[in-house]
Amino acid sequence: DTEVTQTPKHLVMGMTNKKSLKCEQHMGHRAMYWYKQKAKKPPELMFVYSYEKLSINESVPSRFSPECPNSSLLNLHLHALQPEDSALYLCASSQGRGSGANEQFFGPGTRLTVL
Amino acid sequence: DAKTTQPTSMDCAEGRAANLPCNHSTISGNEYVYWYRQIHSQGPQYIIHGLKNNETNEMASLIITEDRKSSTLILPHATLRDTAVYYCIASMNRDDKIIFGKGTRLHILP
Numbered sequence: 001d002t003e004v005t006q007t008p009k010h011l012v013m014g015m016t017n018k019k020s021l022k023c024e025q026h027m028g029h030r031a032m033y034w035y036k037q038k039a040k041k042p043p044e045l046m047f048v049y050s051y052e053k054l055s056i057n058e059s060v061p062s063r064f065s066p067e068c069p070n071s072s073l074l075n076l077h078l079h080a081l082q083p084e085d086s087a088l089y090l091c092a093s094s095q096g097r098g099s100g101a102n103e104q105f106f107g108p109g110t111r112l113t114v115l
Numbered sequence: 116d117a118k119t120t121q122p123t124s125m126d127c128a129e130g131r132a133a134n135l136p137c138n139h140s141t142i143s144g145n146e147y148v149y150w151y152r153q154i155h156s157q158g159p160q161y162i163i164h165g166l167k168n169n170e171t172n173e174m175a176s177l178i179i180t181e182d183r184k185s186s187t188l189i190l191p192h193a194t195l196r197d198t199a200v201y202y203c204i205a206s207m208n209r210d211d212k213i214i215f216g217k218g219t220r221l222h223i224l225p
Contacts, residue, residue: 004158031211042202042215043159050211090158097211103149104213106158 004107006091012113015081021110023074023091030096032074033104034066037088049074050096081114088112117142117205124220133190135219137203140184145207148179150188152199153218159202162188198223 004025013019023032031050035043048056049068063085065077074091088111092104120138127133139148149164163170163177165186170177176189190197202218 033211042200042217043153045212045214048211056212092158094211102206102211103161103164104151104159105161108158 006107010111018079021076025093029093031094033092035090083114086114119203121219126222127193133193135188138185139205142205146205148186149204151202154199193223
């Protein structure tokens, strides 16, 4: 299985809602990533988990809270978002630091709209 | 990671080879050149990577100059499905972090 899956595909939420984005991979990868992508812009790295520990946080506001319950799953918990947080949220995975290759495999993304 | 520079957009006729250039003049000795592409409304897709030698896989070929300051991604027989934004990234192979630049928007023309 060489696929990264993300749910839901689309999400509409109000500014007071709490929601979660989910990502799953079964490739045995030990690094997982969250990216944010605005329209017509490149993906921007948000968080990196390496061996289930948060290794990189790109100064992301605390209204975004990542969680890695195990090596196959990655969640992004959302609370009190702003309309400007509307974007495509991409999850990716790779073999991780120390391995010979580090190409990242991306999921299809969750398109988030904050009203 | 070293900064990369790519043309904003390129056109290529269907069936012809698409040659996408990338400049990475400040690349360090332990940084690899990675190429990804993103088809509209999909997640990015890994294409190929290399360090010094030219590389080829089922999707593309990567030609790296001897001084490693630039590279070219070659799609040998472009199809309409190759229309996408192509990103060239210089990154240490053991580094978890990659930074996407603006990429090249490739249009394959029928």
